[in-house]
Amino acid sequence: MFKVENIRKDFPILSRQVNGKPLVYFDNAATSQTPQQVIDVIVDYYSNYNANIHRGVHALSQEATDLYEQARYKIQAHFNAKHAHEIIYTSGTTHGINLVANGFSALLKKGDEIIVSALEHHSNIVPWQMLCERTGASLKVIPMNQNGELEIKLFETLLNQNTKLVFVNHISNALGTINPIEHIIKKAHEVGAAVLVDGAQSSPHIKPDVQALDVDFYVVSAHKMCGPTGVGVLYGKEEWLNKLPPYQGGGEMIAEVTFEKTTYAALPHKFEAGTPNICGGIAFGTAIDYMNAVGFDAIASYEHELLEYATEKLLEIEGLKIYGTSERKTSVISFNLEGIHPYDVGTILDKLGVAVRTGHHCAQPIMDYFKIPGTVRASFAFYNTKAEIDVLVEGVKKAKMMLS
Ligand SMILES: Cc1ncc(COP(=O)(O)O)c(C=O)c1O
Numbered sequence: 001m002f003k004v005e006n007i008r009k010d011f012p013i014l015s016r017q018v019n020g021k022p023l024v025y026f027d028n029a030a031t032s033q034t035p036q037q038v039i040d041v042i043v044d045y046y047s048n049y050n051a052n053i054h055r056g057v058h059a060l061s062q063e064a065t066d067l068y069e070q071a072r073y074k075i076q077a078h079f080n081a082k083h084a085h086e087i088i089y090t091s092g093t094t095h096g097i098n099l100v101a102n103g104f105s106a107l108l109k110k111g112d113e114i115i116v117s118a119l120e121h122h123s124n125i126v127p128w129q130m131l132c133e134r135t136g137a138s139l140k141v142i143p144m145n146q147n148g149e150l151e152i153k154l155f156e157t158l159l160n161q162n163t164k165l166v167f168v169n170h171i172s173n174a175l176g177t178i179n180p181i182e183h184i185i186k187k188a189h190e191v192g193a194a195v196l197v198d199g200a201q202s203s204p205h206i207k208p209d210v211q212a213l214d215v216d217f218y219v220v221s222a223h224k225m226c227g228p229t230g231v232g233v234l235y236g237k238e239e240w241l242n243k244l245p246p247y248q249g250g251g252e253m254i255a256e257v258t259f260e261k262t263t264y265a266a267l268p269h270k271f272e273a274g275t276p277n278i279c280g281g282i283a284f285g286t287a288i289d290y291m292n293a294v295g296f297d298a299i300a301s302y303e304h305e306l307l308e309y310a311t312e313k314l315l316e317i318e319g320l321k322i323y324g325t326s327e328r329k330t331s332v333i334s335f336n337l338e339g340i341h342p343y344d345v346g347t348i349l350d351k352l353g354v355a356v357r358t359g360h361h362c363a364q365p366i367m368d369y370f371k372i373p374g375t376v377r378a379s380f381a382f383y384n385t386k387a388e389i390d391v392l393v394e395g396v397k398k399a400k401m402m403l404s
Contacts (some may be wrong), residue, residue, distance in 0.1 A: 002298040007383050010035040010290075014383060021353030023389045029173050029332055029379035031223045032204055034287075038226060041286040045279040046073030053278055054252060054269075068278050072268070072286025078288045079218065080209040082236050085267040088234040088241070089276050093200040094123045096234035097167075099271060100196055101127035101242030104165065110136030113162045114185030115155070115193075118144040118369065119172040119179065122362040125200045128167060137164070144369060148175040148324035156187055163193040174363040174377070175345030176307075176326025178202070185215055194240060204381065205303060205330050207296040210235050219311050222280065227287030231280030234271070241267050248273040299382040299391055303331040306380045306389065313393045317400065323366075323375055331380040334361075337396070340403045342376045348399040349376075354392050 008014050011033045016023050016078035045067070051060035053068050068082075076084045090096045108114075114128050118141055132139050142155040150168075166188040171178050181197050188195045196217035199208060203220040210218050217240065221232040236244075246253055246264055255263040263269045291299070295333060310333055314320055319338035336342055346358035359374040360367045367374055378392055 002295065002302055002382075004302070004383065004385055007294065007386075010037065011383055012036060012039070017128045018353040018355070019351050023224070024202065024352075024384075024391050026378040026380060026384065026388070026392060027355045027357050028204070028381040028384075029201060029224075029361075029377065031229065032226050032381055033383065034228070035226055035290050037290050038228070038240060038283050038287050041283050042228065042279055045282055047050050050279075052275055053157060055287065060112060062264060064102075064278055067282045068276075070403065071282045074285040074288055078207065078292065079233075079235055080211050082211060082319045083238055086235055086238055088236065088240065088268045088271045089281050090219070090232045090234050091230050091274045091277065092221040092223070092232035093198060096217075096232060097123055097196065097198065098127045099234055099247040100219075100236070100244070101131045101218050102247050104131055105134045106134040106245050108137045108164055110390060112164045113140055113158075113160070113164060113211055114138070114156040115140045115158050115163060115166045115188075117142040117147070117150050117155075117168045117179070118365055119150060119175065120167070120169055120363065120365070121173050121200070122364070125198075125365070128165075135316075141365075146170065146365070147326050148177045148329075148366070149326045150177075150179055152180060152183060153183065157351055159187060159191045159193070161191060163191050164189065166193050166195045167198070168195070169198040169200070170208065171205070171330050171332075171362070172324070172334065172366070173201045173332070174328075174361040174366045174375070175334055176201075176329040176379075177324055177326045178328040178330060179228075181215070182213060185213060189214065196349050201330070201332075205296075205300055206293075207292075215403070216240050218299050222284035222287060225284075225287050227284040228277075228280045229329040231284050233284075238267065241271070246273070250274045252276075276309065302382050303380055306384055306386065307331040307333070310392070313389060313394065317393070317396060319400065320396065323370055323372075332374040332377060333379075334377045336372060336375055337400050337403070342374045344403050345376045345396065345399045349392070349395045352391065352395045354395050356392070 053065040194216040199220045223229040253273040255279040323334045342358040357377045
């Protein structure tokens with residue numbers, strides 16, 4: 001039974017004060033908070049298991065290896081990957097995207113086409129631009145509309161026999177729009193293109209089934225899912241991961257090294273050069289256990305309630321405009337007060353203990369589309385409350401009074 005009062009007790013940071021006021025943490029789309037269960041695992045790891053993995057015959061190394069590999073199985077089960085070796089540990093979403101973009105350098109040629117969406121985070125734009133520069137491929141963009149939704153009919157007109165890759169986020173970090181990735185994947189596959197879905201913003205709210213989606217690559221960051229920073233995973237279909245060359249060279253990713261020739265390790269180690277974030281991987285497994293114990297259905301329905309409540313209350317403020325008004329959106333509200341810079345609103349909210357994000361949210365093309373410098377973004381998690389939303393709303397009213 002979902003009880004937010006009980007859940008909040010798991011997050012020690014939620015009881016701290018900021019600027020003399022109880023913290024109201026609404027910057028969850030940037031990073032989520034960490035439950036005690038995950039903190040305990042991190043402390044336990046460094047207190048009892050710390051060792052390098054995969055190489056040692058001694059007990060500590062073997063125990064750390066077991067914990068790290070068990071976490072990979074948990075992550076595999078969570079995303080419903082067919083094989084554990086389709087789960088590649090990374091340092092986060094950005095690393096996962098760059099790994100794939102780098103690998104495709106060897107597979108693309110001039111004349112090939114790549115499609116991205118107008119709703120992307122810079123992490124899912126810049127690596128593809130760099131890939132185009134390296135290979136001579138060209139980049140096409142799925143446009144968006146005033147609601148912050150992708151123009152799917154126009155996407156279909158961009159597809160042709162030259163389309164090799166399609167990149168789209170599952171949920172927009174700037175607006176919260178949930179994109180119709182099932183349809184995008186199906187249509188892209190009809191012309192033989194591979195699809196990478198950026199799941200950085202969906203994974204905290206939705207439990208994706210990569211086999212049911214038939215997606216080729218899916219990338220996430222642990223720190224958006226109650227886990228630590230500096231770790232994430234790339235899911236890739238085995239056939240694609242076998243086709244891509246290694247990303248980085250080094251220890252762990254080789255089968256045999258001589259000065260004449262090196263052969264590479266099998267998946268997943270081919271893509272995991274060097275000593276990884278061992279503790280981070282283990283703690284990511286615990287974070288996934290934690291979120292599953294709360295339950296993704298309960299999380300989605302509670303967060304939707306928060307979204308509706310906050311939308312209604314904020315829209316009562318005259319001169320407040322919300323950007324991203326799709327019917328299909330998650331618990332993110334991007335807004336501006338008429339004639340007031342988002343940074344100023346964010347600064348006043350901070351004085352009241354309310355943490356929101358202001359700026360372009362690493363999604364400048366979206367801001368350009370709306371012809372604004374940025375927005376104030378309040379993003380809610382399952383441990384937030386309606387009472388906290390009331391504090392935000394009062395804070396926004398105060399900011400409006402002070403800055404008008
Ligand atoms: C949609 C999206 N993609 C990619 C990223 C980059 O994630 P990371 O910084 O963890 O690599 C973010 C982070 O906010 C994001 O929201």
